[in-house]
Amino acid sequence: MVDESGRNIDAALEKNPIYMGSTEYEMIELFRKINVSRPVALTLACLAKGREISSQSIEVVSGLRQPEVSVAMRYLRENDWIHIREEKKSKGKGRPIKLYKLTVPMDRIVGKIEQEIIAESRHVLQNIERLKNIA
Known part of the structure; x- marks a missing residue:
């Protein structure tokens, strides 16, 4: 080639x-x-x-x-x-x-993945708090 x-x-x-x-x-x-x-x-x-x-x-x-x-x-x-x-x-x-x-540099890729994980974790924690308030 x-x-x-x-x-x-x-x-x-x-x-x-x-x-x-x-x-x-x-x-x-x-x-x-x-x-x-x-x-x-x-x-x-x-x-x-x-x-x-x-x-x-x-x-x-x-x-x-x-x-x-x-x-x-x-x-x-x-x-x-x-x-x-x-x-x-x-x-x-x-x-x-x-x-x-x-x-893009690997550190930016890892940073983007980190942001996605943090956002997902926040969403899960919000749902847990809602469940606590319902019970």
């Missing part, structure tokens, strides 16, 4: 392969503990290093199936957290390969 500057992306990935290290596994575990879905947690861990990555690479590295990656990407797109770029295949015909990259 070749990027717009003519650089061979496949060769670049061979020199710097994408893999899950202890940091990524810890990140996944922490995301799961705060109820982030497994596909989103794994996909965010794959994208966390800030590199552009194909959905196929995400599948291979994370062990997710294609539909799970699509669901995760939809969530990331809805939150405007990723940039999608299409790359023509260097050989043969077929659909272009989609490449994904985070457009």
